[in-house]
Amino acid sequence: DTAVSQTPKYLVTQMGNDKSIKCEQNLGHDTMYWYKQDSKKFLKIMFSYNNKELIINETVPNRFSPKSPDKAHLNLHINSLELGDSAVYFCASSQELVGSSYEQYFGPGTRLTVT
């Protein structure tokens, strides 16, 4: 009964490859996010979807493409992987309800290593 799940947990791949990370939440939330955590532990938002609509699209290389087939799922596809893409990628979700605290619940993270 995991609230926010991600697959895979670990991903090791070579430069130039294309890979995808999947995220699912069963909290009934309407908003989902992708974050990147670098080696210095700095967390930066990449994308956010609200009810399948892209609402936050930070300055991220266009090799990264998110896709939300429904409000419970958010996938991240990365083309032509580079060494600098090595990081932990977190999915998160929240409910955008006026008056709520909007806390985000995070998935376990996907550690991507590009060799």
Add this chain to the structure above:
Amino acid sequence: AQKITQTQPGMFVQEKEAVTLDCTYDTSDPSYGLFWYKQPSSGEMIFLIYQGSYDQQNATEGRYSLNFQKARKSANLVISASQLGDSAMYFCAMRGTYFNKFYFGSGTKLNVKP
């Protein structure tokens, strides 16, 4: 622009003592939310506590309390009676009024000594 600052990259505390982790923020939004998350060595991000900018009282959740000083733009996390399992990275985060974007601080690594 929104900004979160955590000035303590690392801290030590003796088991059973209280510890304060500092967080200051900068925003011009009329209302905002402040959050603390814990990231143990296993890597997951765990939501700890929330404070709304209009909340009159400081938030508390078990051994966690948030010392909110609006005029000073600070939102320090206080952990009472530290336990070994509190050893982790702690992140302060803020959400502004108009966007559902969280801004995270750089984190504080807390080590609890037996």
